[in-house]
Amino acid sequence: MLGGLLRFLSACGGSWQTSPAPPHAAGPPSDPASDSSASEGRDGLLWWRDLARCAAGDASAALVQANHTLEDQCRLHSAPPLGTLLAVLDGHAGHAAARFACDHLLPALLEAASGPGGVTADAIRDAFAATEAAFIAQVSSQWDTNPDLATVGSCCLVGVVHDQTLFVANLGDSRAVLGKKVGRSGQIVAEQLSTEHNANHEAVRQELMAQHPDDPQIVALKHGVWRVKGIIQVSRSLGDAYLKDAKYNTERIKPKFRVSEPFSRPIMSAEPTIVSRSLEPSDCFVIFASDGLWEHLTNQEAVEIVHNNQRAGSARRLIKAALQEAARKREMRYSDLMRIDKKVRRHFHDDITVIVLFINHELLAKGNAQVPPLSIRSALDH
Structure with a gap:
């Protein structure tokens, strides 16, 4: 099963590598129950x-x-x-x-x-x-x-x-x-x-829709996951300037982050x-x-x-x-x-x-x- 999964990941563009064990340990990290002195x-x-x-x-x-x-x-x-x-x-x-x-x-x-x-x-x-x-x-x-x-x-x-x-x-x-x-x-x-401020919670979606009543796409379901503007799961954060000020949402950022329509008020909050x-x-x-x-x-x-x-x-x-x-x-x-x-x-x-x-x-x-x-x-x- 593991081999099949790793072949799948390789097919998706990744290579499978293992981290060599450090000299003092031949296996996975020790159990804290048996290593409480560290x-x-x-x-x-x-x-x-x-x-x-x-x-x-x-x-x-x-x-x-x-x-x-x-x-x-x-x-x-x-x-x-x-x-x-x-x-x-x-x-x-x-x-x-x-x-x-x-x-x-x-x-x-x-x-x-x-x-x-x-x-x-x-x-x-x-x-x-x-x-x-x-x-x-x-x-x-x-x-x-x-x-x-x-x-x-x-x-x-x-x-x-x-x-x-x-x-x-x-x-x-x-x-x-x-x-x-x-x-x-x-x-x-x-x-x-x-x-939690995550669009997968109904209360968060309702809050966003109430704050942006003129935007029917303020939340979108993509691949079974609710996302703000179809981009990000969280609705509040530090940073994410591209969803707080439209002047940062231009062709200068990667296409996956761009909001197609203009916006005049912040989409995400830092409150x-x-x-x-x-x-x-x-x-x-x-x-x-x-x-x-x-x-x-x-x-x-x-x-x-x-x-x-x-x-x-x-x-x-x-x-x-x-x-x-x-x-x-x-x-x-x-x-x-x-x-x-x-x-x-x-x-x-x-x-x-x-x-x-x-x-x-x-x-x-x-x-x-x-x-x-x-x-x-x-x-x-x-």
Whole structure:
């Protein structure tokens, strides 16, 4: 079955290559359950930080690459006065917007929260707006030399824990899922905290049609997938200037991105959906992940995997579970999937980024000055 699938991919114009195993490992990446002593590491296309203490508790992060050029980024920052910030950036049509957001969103949030109001939903919204404006300014300044930058965008999922309040802000279709205990038995259940901006959701299509009542083609079904203008699945993002300002939708960009008819108002939005929640003792952990994880795991499956295993390696464990499911869907072995090189790997799964935050309520009650500052950024070659 695997041979037949690879012949099919070759016929589609791709070549099948395997990544050689590094000298210290003859097989696929080790299972975090048997390798919990490795706090941070890399194995082929997989990077992880198994466990780190932050002001809100403990965090586990991991990322696996599938695209030829990595389009995902993640960042975790913990220090006064902000508290704990987690960001999952899922780029599309290139890596530039995700890397830009990873570099600039945190400083923008620190600046926005430095006023008398501190960390609020409005401050987070201002940080998103400032980051978007800065990226669009870069698109404008490079328009003559690099017009393709106008077609690059990124989904942005941000979590902020300040004092004992959790803020979740989202652009696109990454997802934040809370694991909480309910009932006397302490059963763990999943609660989705983020709102997804993907045209495959009926509510998103209705929103777009209401915003563009004069455009019957604002959403189109192509090959069984709903897309905005028949081009892109997400309706909100950072970047994607070509769908926000008609001056970037010209013959200078690739034909697949062009909108045939003129438009006078933005088709896509950079306005994040923001929710805030006072953390309760029953709130155990939050999973922040790009859509590559949720293509293969349900919310409940993910929280049960985290709940039923040790904390160290939780993010890596979730990625392994998703890749095992991706392999099963293609009737191949997980070990064979892990040997397929980047770019060809994209036929099987997307770049996947996961951060799991384990909430320490006692630590939060004491204040974030109790824990040394922490800064983590995914460390994969691109």
